[in-house]
Every structure is written in C-alpha cells, then in structure tokens.
Amino acid sequence: MAVWDKKILILWGFMFLLAGAVGQSVNYPRNVCAMKGSTVTLPCTFKTLKSVTENGKEVLIKINRVVWCPNHLICQGSTPSVYDSESKNNNPRYRYLGDKNGNCTLQITNLQKEDNATFRFRVETNRGQATFAGPPGVNVTVNFTQMEIKTESNGEFKRGETLTLKCNAMCTFHQLEVTWFRDGNALPETGPTLQLGPLAAKDSGNYTCGLTNNSITLSQPYSLHVEDEEEAGDVNLPLIAGVVVGVLLAVFTLVLVLCIIKRKQAATAADQLQPSVEGEQKRPDIIYSDIQHPAEQEPQEDISYAAVQFKQKNQARPAAEAEDGVIYSSVASRG
Known part of the structure; x- marks a missing residue:
C-alpha cells in the first residue's frame, strides 16, 4: 500500500507540472502569520481549462467540487479537509468566500493551534486532465503572544499634535479585528491602526489594544500625556487671582488691627493723664519767677x-x- 501511495504522489506531482504547463494554476500567498483567536483570510484565485479535446471532439469543463485541506499535497479522495463543497459537515470556523469560477478565498475564524499548517486548494472537474491541486499552498503560522502598541514618538505631546498608534502582533497578518481601549473603556475605532489628533487634554490616558473578544491578546498599556497650555492657563488664572486677593485681605486686616490697637493705647494713655491735669486745675495759682545767680543778675535799682x-x-x-x-x-x- 505504501508503494502504491508513493506512485500516486508521483503521478499527481507530474499532473501539477502538467497543469502549470497547460495554464491551470492556483495563486495564493506563500506565508501568513496571525494571532491566536483572530480571523485570517487566505486570498486565492485559480484558473482551469475551459475545455478539452477527446476523440476529436471538444468537451467543456465543468467544476464539480472544490476542496481546502491541510498538510496534504493533492487533497484527493478521503483526505481530511477543512472545507469541501460537497460536504454538509464543514467546520464553521472555515468559511469559503470563493466560488467555482476563479475565486477560491478561504477565511479562518478564531485561529487555533491546529491551524499551524500548510493549506492547499483542489479543483475537481468532469475531466481528469482538468482536475488538480495548486502547489505550493499557504503556510499559516499562529502567534500566541500578546499584542504590542508601537509608535515613533514618546508619550509626551502638546495640544494640537497628531499621533498614530499601531497594534502589532509581531508578524504579518490579514484583516486583524482589533479593539482599542483608553483607561479600560472601549473606543469606537477598530483596526490595527489608531489615529489621534489634533490632540487635546481629554486624549490623555493609558491605551491598550487586543483582538476583539480575545482578552489574552491584550497589549501592555501605552501611556499618553497631552500638555494643554490653553486649558492650563485658564485653570491657573483664577488661582493666581485668588491668591492675590487673599494676600491683600490679609494685609488690610493686619493694618486695621494695628490701627485699632494704636487707638486703644492712645486712649489708655489719655485716661492716665486726666487726673493729674484736673489736680493741677484745683491747685492755687502759682507764679514762678526766674531766680538768677547773683553773679548773673543785672544791676537792679534799689528798692x-x-x-x-x-x-x-x-x-x-x-x-x-x-x-x-x-x-x-x-x-x-x-x-
């Protein structure tokens, strides 16, 4: 049986080369990296023969079945698949976005560990020479790390500036469904890039990002501080005015208190002097005359x-x- 399988692989390998030679092909990206729990889209297009000639007659090609399978070269027969157009039991995480006319795009939601695989697309038609699987396939890598916010600037900004935050998964990915948060509150913006600006004080806060409905991928916070000079001036002006008014009131109160104290002291001194004055008024009149030293006295007339x-x-x-x-x-x- 092993020898027979080997012969089949060789045969299908030859058919791959033949398909390429006659214009049949599948085109998709070679490598795709995405976060666990995210949704990834594998863009895909294909070409097949329109007709073949048998016994001198032209036979039109009809596509009967399309298949996506992991880790298999030709996806033939009963090979496990993630999508089969003839099956009614396909895993709902794998959604076929294509058709049977040239679009073979596959979408994988809620990416898991088992999706670390190489996915290939296969076309089955009404004629064997037009049936093939397209090499080399899409190599999907699932990333299990946290998201990371990246920017070319630091966390200090002035009012009116602009800022771009990128939610990075450390690998190439497609259609990343990201939710942004500021101080734990979800923002309406989605997608791997967040544009902020012109910045204002209200934009300050801690920003995080992560895959939608997947908390394990939440990034470390990015701290943003916006210096709003105009708002700062509006806040400080009343404060300065209040301080000035307070100082003036304190000075006025001090001067008033000193004046009151000085008046009280003057009144007390007047009260103390009043009795002696009254006493002097009651005393008999006293006439004072200058008495000079005999030597200093001028000659007087004899009396x-x-x-x-x-x-x-x-x-x-x-x-x-x-x-x-x-x-x-x-x-x-x-x-």
Whole structure:
C-alpha cells in the first residue's frame, strides 16, 4: 500500500507540472502569520481549462467540487479537509468566500493551534486532465503572544499634535479585528491602526489594544500625556487671582488691627493723664519767677519798701482786717 501511495504522489506531482504547463494554476500567498483567536483570510484565485479535446471532439469543463485541506499535497479522495463543497459537515470556523469560477478565498475564524499548517486548494472537474491541486499552498503560522502598541514618538505631546498608534502582533497578518481601549473603556475605532489628533487634554490616558473578544491578546498599556497650555492657563488664572486677593485681605486686616490697637493705647494713655491735669486745675495759682545767680543778675535799682497804716477813729477792727489794711508801696531810688 505504501508503494502504491508513493506512485500516486508521483503521478499527481507530474499532473501539477502538467497543469502549470497547460495554464491551470492556483495563486495564493506563500506565508501568513496571525494571532491566536483572530480571523485570517487566505486570498486565492485559480484558473482551469475551459475545455478539452477527446476523440476529436471538444468537451467543456465543468467544476464539480472544490476542496481546502491541510498538510496534504493533492487533497484527493478521503483526505481530511477543512472545507469541501460537497460536504454538509464543514467546520464553521472555515468559511469559503470563493466560488467555482476563479475565486477560491478561504477565511479562518478564531485561529487555533491546529491551524499551524500548510493549506492547499483542489479543483475537481468532469475531466481528469482538468482536475488538480495548486502547489505550493499557504503556510499559516499562529502567534500566541500578546499584542504590542508601537509608535515613533514618546508619550509626551502638546495640544494640537497628531499621533498614530499601531497594534502589532509581531508578524504579518490579514484583516486583524482589533479593539482599542483608553483607561479600560472601549473606543469606537477598530483596526490595527489608531489615529489621534489634533490632540487635546481629554486624549490623555493609558491605551491598550487586543483582538476583539480575545482578552489574552491584550497589549501592555501605552501611556499618553497631552500638555494643554490653553486649558492650563485658564485653570491657573483664577488661582493666581485668588491668591492675590487673599494676600491683600490679609494685609488690610493686619493694618486695621494695628490701627485699632494704636487707638486703644492712645486712649489708655489719655485716661492716665486726666487726673493729674484736673489736680493741677484745683491747685492755687502759682507764679514762678526766674531766680538768677547773683553773679548773673543785672544791676537792679534799689528798692525800699514802706508800710503805711491808716487808723480810723472810734472803730475797732480785728487784727486780721488790720493786717489787710496794710498797703505796701515801693519807693525806688536811683543810685
């Protein structure tokens, strides 16, 4: 049996070469890398013969069956397949987006470990010479690492600038269904690239990305800080004004308190001086005269005092009144 299988492989290999020689072919990408849990599309087109000649007659080619299979050279017979147009039990993760007229595109959703394989497309027609599988196939690699956000700039930006964030899976992939988050909240933008700008303060935050409905691929956060000079000025102006007003109020209050204290001190001092003033008013008048040293005194005129007493007849006057009746007079003589 092994020898027979080997002969079949050789035969089909020869048919591959023959198909290429007569214009039958399958075209698809050689390598595709995608994240586990993502959806990947394998673009594919094919060409087959329109007709063949048998016994001198032209026979039109009709496609009866198309097949996608993993890790098999020719996908013939009962070879396990991921899609078979004649089967009703195809795995729903594998969706055929093509037709039987030249489009053979296959889409794989929720990519898993078993999808690390080489997928090939096979066409079966009503004539053997127009039936073939297209080499070399698509080599699919499944990546199990986290997504990564990449950008050419650091996390510090000014208001009005622009920023592009790329959700990278460390390999080439197709139709990556990405969800973006800012501070844990999902953003409406999807796809591997996120465009931000013109930036404002509201754009600041921690950004993450990951495959839609696949939390294990969530990237490490990218921290973005936007310096908004205009908003910063609007915030600081009232603060500065408040500080100035507060300082002025404090100075005014201090001056007012000092004035009140000074007035109270002046009133207290006035109260303390008031009794002595009243006492001085009640004391008899005192006449002060300058007393100079004899040496300093100017020569004065000689003054003689004489007392003249008048007595009234037949009247007796008290001694006190008599004393009041004494009149002093001064007699000045010039030396």
